[in-house]
Amino acid sequence: MSVVPVLVWVERRVCAWMQDRVGPNRVGPLGLLQPLADAVKLLFKEDVIPAGADRMLFVLAPAIAFFPAAMVAAIIPFGAPIRFDDSYTLHLQVCRGNIGMLLFLALTGLSVYGIAFGGWASNNKFALFGGLRSSAQMISYEIAMGLALVSIFMSSESVDLNRIVGDQTGTWLGFLPKWNAFRQPLAFLIFFVAAFAENNRLPFDLPECDAELVGGFHTEYSSMKFSLFFLAEYAAMFGSCCLITTLFLGGYTLPGIDYSAPHGTLFSLLSIGIFFAKTGLLLFFYIAVRWTLPRFRFDQLMHLGWKTLIPLGLANILLTGVISQP
Amino acid sequence: MNLRDFFFVFFSFLAVFGGFLTVTRRSPVYSALSLVIFFGAISGVMMILAAPFLAMMQMMVYAGAILVLFLFVIMLLALKEEELGGERPWPIQLLAGLGCAMLFGMIAHAILKTPLKPAAPIGQDFGSAEAVGHSMFAEYVLPFEIVSVLILAATIGAVVLAKKHLPQPAPVTEEPEEAHH
């Protein structure tokens, strides 16, 4: 959650750089305190609940939106396990066990509700349409995401994230790391695109952009509730990037190092650094894409999700099954 | 009472509460919200009953897909408060409640009368994705295939039933080119 203000700052500076201007640089050194100023401003704004809005759902919706986004971080292994002297191994993953990725898919399904209830509870036609469109978009791309994940499960023969990360150590030909991005490039592409759509980020942010449906599902929200929606979006973005790093880019591992035996604390700290470096690269790419590409029209979005990504995902599963025949 | 029992009691109370709210709310949106809580609680109970794969499937299928479908239809119908229609008069509802209580009583009596055999031990991998996958694609592949045909039939049926029949546009007479401007 503390990543989100940093992310907001990074986004505004990167967008400014891409648009050939400077971006916020007055508040604090290099404008680093800008997100703090934004947060204070949002806290002091008047909290409006529209007349005729469903009060309980209106207040609950941002919380429902935030909960799955925050929980994605529970399944991700952030670094190599730390082995203490008295044979106690600290795993840097909150929720261990072999259902990690299924939990992510379940949480993705839950993240639709915050937006749907937010749109409904606002008693506002634009908000309702934005909410419904966003929900339709999210459930469509869930399927493509799941299909891309199935081929990863097939090639790693496990649903456990630790096992998937472990399978990505080692290299081919001595220099090309055995990451799933190279073993399953089509799955990487599909999952990446689907992750953009799941997070309602450009180029898939039709339901919430300013030019189309006023503000989409968060038209009527102000101050704390709006900031909670905002937080949820950035937290989901961060969670997706962490997950893509873990699944496709080797997680916290570097090629060529043996990760089968737990190493010391410094090694684990370095692996956390590696993980965040990879995630940071992906986040930069996310932000760069937002300020580069135009947005999809809604029917183009649906066409991409249903008629392009799902057949590609199925073809990928077939291909994986055929190729990995022992 | 250890932690597992505590969570079992907690989740079962949550499930009963969610179920009760679902059948008693007037607006379908609140019913759907309580159903989300209900599905979450059922998923928790399944986790405690050593079925982790099923618990995740429950969340994914019920809370993630079926209920979203319900929510879509509820929001598309967009019934206002006055359009919701009356409910049954309270004596009828009381009678229905008594009938259901009697149903519960009869089945509970039958359950409590049967003696318990000692529970069999379960392995470490009980209920995991691998175990369910092995079982499903080895012994139970025929029901799996039949259910997949059923889902295909349901998909086609739902699309055909819910299709909006747009009126056919009237045939356009050909305009001569020079009359364009």
Add this chain to the structure above:
Amino acid sequence: MLTLHNCLLLSTLLFATGVFGVVARRNVLIILMSVELMLNGVNIAFVAIARFYPGGSNAPAGHIFVLLTMAVAAAEAAVGLAIVLSYFRNRKTADTDEMRVMRW
């Protein structure tokens, strides 16, 4: 606390709640949701029996049956909601007491 009796009692309670919802409510959407309630109650019963009497396998028939039941419930919800939508488009009502086109 976690005995088969308690689990089956929970399952029966949820089932009875679902039956009440189907019988005592008029709104067709709530009736469909109560049907889901009943199905989930039965799913709990299957999982509980599979947990206590697994019969030697790591994924007993109870688990498989629950998965297939979930699939059937999804199919039934989809078709049921499609019917509700198309009926609402024609008759503008979602009240089961007014759906008496085919009654005598």
